[in-house]
Amino acid sequence: MEGIAKVQNINLPRRKLVVAAAIGGLLKLLPSNAFAQIASQGAGSQWDRAAAFDAAIDKIISSQKIVGLTVVAAKSGHVVYERTAGFGDREAKRVVGPNEIYRIASMTKALVCVTGLSFIEKGKLSLEDPVSKWLPYFMPKTQDGKQPVITIRHLMTHTAGLTYGFLEPEDGIYHKLGVSDGLDNGELTLEENLRRLASAPLLYEPGTSWGYSLAIDVLGGVIEQVAQASLQDAVKTTITDPLGLDSLKFSVPKGTVVATAYADSQTPPVRMTDSFRFKFGKGAIVYSPSRAFNNKAFPSGGVGMVGTARDYLKFVETIRMGGGRIITPKSAAAFTTNALGDLPMSMGGPGFGWGLGVAVLKDPSAAGLRLGPGSWNWSGVYGTNFWVDPVAELSVVALTNTAIGGMAGSLPGDLRHAAYNG
Incomplete structure (x- = not known):
């Protein structure tokens, strides 16, 4: 556990980075007229779910189920959270870089x-x-x-x-x-x-x-x-x-x-x-x-x-x-709109459909999720996942170097719980 403790000390919640991203980095987020307009409105207050995200990440790293990860989130067009944790190369003791x-x-x-x-x-x-x-x-x-x-x-x-x-x-x-x-x-x-x-x-x-x-x-x-x-x-x-x-x-x-x-x-x-x-x-x-x-x-x-x-x-x-x-x-x-009609999916579980490239949440109640209807997401077998909730104006990307836990383990669910539960 000594190695894990060292990693956690190096990868404390990156508050300064979050604030910098929200204030200055936003101008580089998306070079489009829409984002230029949002950037001019100011960054707003610190995201109230950051501590819950930190706890979810600390839990998964200390469990040793995930070796290394990066999680970044945007709320209403602003980067409100960014954190790295664990090792990019465990054997070389190289921590995950920014x-x-x-x-x-x-x-x-x-x-x-x-x-x-x-x-x-x-x-x-x-x-x-x-x-x-x-x-x-x-x-x-x-x-x-x-x-x-x-x-x-x-x-x-x-x-x-x-x-x-x-x-x-x-x-x-x-x-x-x-x-x-x-x-x-x-x-x-x-x-x-x-x-x-x-x-x-x-x-x-x-x-x-x-x-x-x-x-x-x-x-x-x-x-x-x-x-x-x-x-x-x-x-x-x-x-x-x-x-x-x-x-x-x-x-x-x-x-x-x-x-x-x-x-x-x-x-x-x-x-x-x-x-x-x-x-x-x-x-x-x-x-x-x-x-x-x-x-x-x-x-x-x-x-x-x-x-x-x-x-x-x-x-x-x-x-x-x-x-x-x-x-x-x-x-x-x-x-990002379901294109299957009532055709069932063999992945994703109840309540989901498929658009022209991503899974689409049709019925949050059937899926047992607090995400807004029309949310869309997908993942990858190297241990990656993302979701976008258009109702909450929330996008979260969680990339890990651990298959398949970063995709199908507890991390995606833990982050979603952290995002929506007070």
Whole structure:
């Protein structure tokens, strides 16, 4: 426990940082007219939930269930909380830095879907376009041999009939075909991976069910064709450059300091190796942390990006406030509004639906949550999560380096309890 005590002493609640962010850093939060207007209104008082957030973070770090983390929150357009705790590299005794870069895994999906929406509103792409219009080779069949039309809408809503390899048994068809989930560190091209995926039978007729899947990797392939550029460049041009989000990338140069990845398969969590198998449901997630430094690995639209909590907060706050410089308010609303009707989700629990890139809270009572209706969120298997409550005008991003506890352990629930309970 001596090491844990040292970490807690180094990472005391960062009050000065919070105040600085609220007063001066806000001007850098989002370079849009909307945020410039809010910045001119002043920072307001210190957030009244900061102490509760501190307690939740102290609890998870002292339990040794999470190795290191960064939590940042914005309320009504102001950064009201930012805290780092624990180790970015436990073995080297390197504490989490103020601009720690994390592997954000499936939180990548939101950025790629917003990139797709930007092309749709420009008339370069349509939700009703068949995927085969852009990827002629991508025409998978159902298990009874039919060849249905898969649209861009099906991809964005995870209703295309696809799945992930880690969601099937380890002798499943995706494994037999060598389909990559985007987490390993091979040098397979995106096209080759999508061709392998297209040769697997669909799980169901597109549009008839919801199934979390490689659909956003397929969308990434479509975006490359529409943009006539790599997915990295398309996201950069559409989102990260306009908002100044320099840390959000599909790969970084070797030597860049990135939070070391750990797995909470035991306590304390173990340091991941390449490649690291983590038992998950019927199968296993295969992680290769070194992929973050491999610029030859294909850009996985589903799980491939890295970045800082602050930059991701800027992104979600842009969407919460109507799209800023990157998409229109209409597109931002479509992104964050349930697009499934009454079609149930197999993840997220009761009360949730899915928009055009994120989970959407339809019924807080059914979900047992105090979040406002229309709140939206998602997470990542490297141990990351975020949520946005448009009613409370609250956005929270919590990035950890511990899989899967930062995603599915007690931390997300503890932070939400801290945010809403007096």
